[in-house]
Structure formats: C-alpha cells, structure tokens
Amino acid sequence: MSENEPPGALRRVLGVGFGVAVGIGSMIGAGILRAPADVAARLPTPALFLGVWVVGGLYALLGGNALSELGVAVPRSGGQYVYARRAFGPYIGFVVGWNDWLSSAGSVAAVAIALSESAAALLGAGARAVPVIAVLAVAVAYAVLSRGVRVGDRAQRATSAVKAVALLALVAACVFAARPHAAPAPNAHAGAAAFVLALQGVIYAYDGWTGPIYFSGELRDPGREVPRAVFGGVLSGMALYLAVNAAFLVVLSIDAMSRSTLVAADVARAIAGARGASLVHWLVLLALPSAVVANLLLASRVAYAMGRDGAAPRRLGDVSAAGVPGVGLAVSGVVAALFAATGAFERVIAVCAFLFVASYVVSFAAVFVLRRREPALPRAYRAWGHPWTTGLAVVASSVFLAGVVAADPRGAAVSVASVAVTLPLYALLRRARPVAG
Numbered sequence: 107m108s109e110n111e112p113p114g115a116l117r118r119v120l121g122v123g124f125g126v127a128v129g130i131g132s133m134i135g136a137g138i139l140r141a142p143a144d145v146a147a148r149l150p151t152p153a154l155f156l157g158v159w160v161v162g163g164l165y166a167l168l169g170g171n172a173l174s175e176l177g178v179a180v181p182r183s184g185g186q187y188v189y190a191r192r193a194f195g196p197y198i199g200f201v202v203g204w205n206d207w208l209s210s211a212g213s214v215a216a217v218a219i220a221l222s223e224s225a226a227a228l229l230g231a232g233a234r235a236v237p238v239i240a241v242l243a244v245a246v247a248y249a250v251l252s253r254g255v256r257v258g259d260r261a262q263r264a265t266s267a268v269k270a271v272a273l274l275a276l277v278a279a280c281v282f283a284a285r286p287h288a289a290p291a292p293n294a295h296a297g298a299a300a301f302v303l304a305l306q307g308v309i310y311a312y313d314g315w316t317g318p319i320y321f322s323g324e325l326r327d328p329g330r331e332v333p334r335a336v337f338g339g340v341l342s343g344m345a346l347y348l349a350v351n352a353a354f355l356v357v358l359s360i361d362a363m364s365r366s367t368l369v370a371a372d373v374a375r376a377i378a379g380a381r382g383a384s385l386v387h388w389l390v391l392l393a394l395p396s397a398v399v400a401n402l403l404l405a406s407r408v409a410y411a412m413g414r415d416g417a418a419p420r421r422l423g424d425v426s427a428a429g430v431p432g433v434g435l436a437v438s439g440v441v442a443a444l445f446a447a448t449g450a451f452e453r454v455i456a457v458c459a460f461l462f463v464a465s466y467v468v469s470f471a472a473v474f475v476l477r478r479r480e481p482a483l484p485r486a487y488r489a490w491g492h493p494w495t496t497g498l499a500v501v502a503s504s505v506f507l508a509g510v511v512a513a514d515p516r517g518a519a520v521s522v523a524s525v526a527v528t529l530p531l532y533a534l535l536r537r538a539r540p541v542a543g
Contacts, residue, residue: 413433
C-alpha cells in the first residue's frame, strides 16, 4: 500500500464509467433549464448564444487538462482541497476544503429543492411539502450511497444515464416539433461585456466538471482513468449542453427565449400545449437525481480527506465496512438536509460563489508549484501544452474572478470576510489535533 493509500483508506474499485457518470451528474443540474434565458437576454443571435456554450466547454477542457495532472500525481480522494494543501500548506487547503464542502452540501440542497418543487407540482401538494420532499430526496440518496461503494457506483451510472436519455428525448422532441420563427434583426449584436457576463452564467452551469478528481484515490488505475474520466465527462456534458440549447433554438426564437422565465417550460408548451408543464416536471424528476447523488458523493469525499489529514474532526475520515466514508457521508447528508429544510443553501451558495472561483485559480497555480517543487512525482499524465494551457486557465479564471467581483462587489466582500471565520475554527482544530503536514 502506497503513501497515498494509508491503512483504512477508500478502496480502488471504481473505473472510467463511474468517473464520466459523476462528471455528468455533478455538472448538469437545474442550470440547463434556467441558464438559457439569461444567456439569450445578453446574446441576441444564435451564433453568439451557442458560441458562449462552446467557450464555456473549452474553459472546462483547459481546466480538466490541468487538474488531470494533479489527480494523477496526487491520487487521493478529496478534490481541490488535496491539491491546495499539498501546494500551499494546511491553512490554504483548509479554506479551499471548507468552502468546497459547504458549497457541495449547498448544491445537494439546491438540486433537491428544484426536484421537490416538480414533485410537489405533479402530486398537487402545496408549497409546505417542498422542503419535506427535498429532505426525503437527500435521505434516499444517503440511504443508497451508504450501502457501499459499488452500490454508489451503480446508482451514479444509472441516474446519469437516465438524465442523458431524458435530455436527448427532449432534443428529439424539439427537432420533430421544429417550427419557423423570426430570425434576429440583422443589426443585433452584443458587446464584450455582455459576452463576459453571459459566460459567467455558462461557467457556473458547467461547474461540476471537476467531479472525477474527487475520486482519484478510488479509481483502479488513476494514471489512465483520471484524464479519461475528466475529459469524457466534460465532452459529454458539453455535447448535451450544445444539443439541448440548439434544440431550444429550433422551437423558440432568441427573442422569445430572452423574455422567458424558464425556457424549458416554454419549449414544452410549444411542443405539447397544456401538457407541457407536466412534461417539464417529469424531465426534472428524471434529470436531477443524478446531481443529488453526485454532489453528496463529492461532499463526502472532501469531508473524508479533511478528516484523514486532521483538518476536520478525525471521525470524518473513517471508512465503513461497506467501503464508504460513512461518517463524512452522514454529516454531509444531514447538513444538506438542514440547508434544504431551512432555505439556508441560497445564502451558503451565494457566500461560497466567489471562493469557488478562487479555488480554481489556486488549483491551476498548484500545477506550477508542484512541477517546480516535486518534479519526481509520478505523472503518467502531464497537462498538455503546459505552461501555456495552464497559464491560460489561470488567466481565464482570474478574469472570471474579476467579473464576479465587479458584478457583485458586496457578495465578494462577504465571501472574503467569511474566510476570517475559518481562522479561529482552524486554530481550534489544530489545537485539538495537530494538522498533518
């Protein structure tokens, strides 16, 4: 057993199929139904509308190229926390891990709420039923995942496959229901600022492409399977995003999309009339369970890695007889359920948004640091085009970060201030149990 796999560590039993599935599951959530309206409002031509989804996918590919090297060189489960800690020390790792864990738990809650809203609508239940159904969805996901790593593997594969089939069925329905509509005005255009703002929403929609690296310590052959899973997930997600958005354009004009509150609902009504609303709710019920499963898996792996290193309570790093981080999974599930029940996930995600982008900058910078400091690390995969491609990823993320600050300076200030809260928490944990170096 290597130094990357200490006694009691997670088992290496997962493969590329799981990695691709968790990438699709964590990447494609409610954003695919809600983001197109915001993008269309800023980019009034089909070419720009689809082009920004291509650019967002290319950004994810650039990032995947860099993080695949880290996932191979440091094959531990835990995601970006692992690389931030290795490159920049325990405290930076703690900040990245704490933010990543909270935002992942918040994402579980957000997706569970979206799913429960559709379930309540189909059941004819009132608004009070929504948080109850959301908590039930989180509980079901926990119950399935706690049964074992192989059960979780099958659950992620199955739910991601159902999501892909449901979205492709939507695409097919749009193609068969194609109708002519007015083309955009010849003088329609969008400035660079509008494109950057639209790109911000698209990059948020693509968030989750990092999913496979959270399981580097559980893939049978990380040197081969990490990059295959990362690129397979990004390319699959990119193809689905482009197909769905192109299909929307077949049914609705850009102008109609820009005035829509939920493009998928308007598309469904155009295809199926009064039954369209029910169809959208069924689409949500088919497409979103994989995101609940994936984000709960991600949160549990961050908690596990931090527990193993002493950056969080030690019990979070325990592995159950079923081969899963049992305590980390349970705590992540309870926190996600509380977020869903109270609505706190909205505030958590808002506070974490700035730091989530900053974490990308830290992770990409870690490639440079570890190349220089630890050149002997085994790198069966080396980032293609480094340092240029990795540098471009750093620059793109920094520009994106600046855009987030410009768009919401108060939110960014709150996010930065929230880092100060981690100082006493980190000191307390360090005093209770020295953090591993």
